[in-house]
Amino acid sequence: MELRLAGIKKSFDGKEVLKGLDFTFEKGKIYGLLGRNGAGKTTLFNILADEIKAEDGKAYLTAQEEERPIRPKDLSYVYSTPVLPDFLTGYEFIKFFVDLHKNDLDHLQPIDTYFDLIQFEKEDRHRLMKGYSHGMKNKIQMLLFLIAKPMVILLDEPLTSLDVVVALEMKKLLKSIREDHIIIFSTHILQLATDLCDEIAILHDGKMSMLDHDRLGDETFEEEIIRLLKEENHGA
Numbered sequence: 001m002e003l004r005l006a007g008i009k010k011s012f013d014g015k016e017v018l019k020g021l022d023f024t025f026e027k028g029k030i031y032g033l034l035g036r037n038g039a040g041k042t043t044l045f046n047i048l049a050d051e052i053k054a055e056d057g058k059a060y061l062t063a064q065e066e067e068r069p070i071r072p073k074d075l076s077y078v079y080s081t082p083v084l085p086d087f088l089t090g091y092e093f094i095k096f097f098v099d100l101h102k103n104d105l106d107h108l109q110p111i112d113t114y115f116d117l118i119q120f121e122k123e124d125r126h127r128l129m130k131g132y133s134h135g136m137k138n139k140i141q142m143l144l145f146l147i148a149k150p151m152v153i154l155l156d157e158p159l160t161s162l163d164v165v166v167a168l169e170m171k172k173l174l175k176s177i178r179e180d181h182i183i184i185f186s187t188h189i190l191q192l193a194t195d196l197c198d199e200i201a202i203l204h205d206g207k208m209s210m211l212d213h214d215r216l217g218d219e220t221f222e223e224e225i226i227r228l229l230k231e232e233n234h235g236a
């Protein structure tokens with residue numbers, strides 16, 4: 001399975017942010033998406049999640065060269081700023097999600113098993129989400145894709161808000177599930193990208209390119225990324 005972008009364009013107020021993105025993401029890999037502030041990473045995620053429309057181009061899934069559109073159940077999106085209903089407890093929210101989608105969900109487990117997976121304290125599960133920290137809200141969002149197991153998982157800067165212990169656990173978790181998914185991860189933390197991701201994609205000057213995978217462990221790789229991202233600034 002692949003997620004393909006073909007000629008995606010988007011402008012805001014006359015400024016072309018995405019100038020025709022062409023890219024293929026493969027199942028079984030974690031992609032780090034790097035780009036400077038305002039490069040268009042969130043815009044791309046919003047287009048993939050069908051929250052905004054591209055002006056031109058399309059994104060679609062392919063299997064054996066057969067093309068199909070991305071349906072809502074193919075994709076999970078973890079926002080950098082989590083949006084959750086404040087008036088529910090974490091447990092109520094997850095239960096509601098499971099009840100709503102249970103006909104589409106495979107291998108369902110007891111709700112507490114999912115909370116255990118993300119190391120969510122027992123007493124916090126039954127508190128209103130209104131009082132949750134940013135990191136706790138991110139964890140709740142992550143639970144949604146661990147339960148729903150969609151093909152495409154988009155993560156917009158989520159690990160940054162997690163404490164070091166949980167971030168490490170989440171990294172392990174993402175690596176353990178990657179085989180069955182296409183995971184795209186936007187971050188400003190270079191170390192995290194090179195450490196966690198199988199491929200690094202760079203969004204610069206409205207275009208997307210992939211860095212040579214063989215150089216991931218290379219000492220000069222991070223310098224190369226910074227050079228490329230600086231180039232974007234000159235081109236802008």
Ligand SMILES: Nc1ncnc2c1ncn2[C@@H]1O[C@H](COP(=O)(O)OP(=O)(O)OP(=O)(O)O)[C@@H](O)[C@H]1O
Pocket residue numbers: 012013017035036037038039040041042043044
């Ligand atoms: N709804 C909108 N209306 C007007 N301009 C927008 C809108 N959404 C995004 N933009 C502009 O598009 C550009 C790309 O923004 P986007 O949030 O996608 O960048 P980003 O790469 O995610 O940035 P960051 O790393 O700072 O989060 C920015 O110049 C931003 O101001």
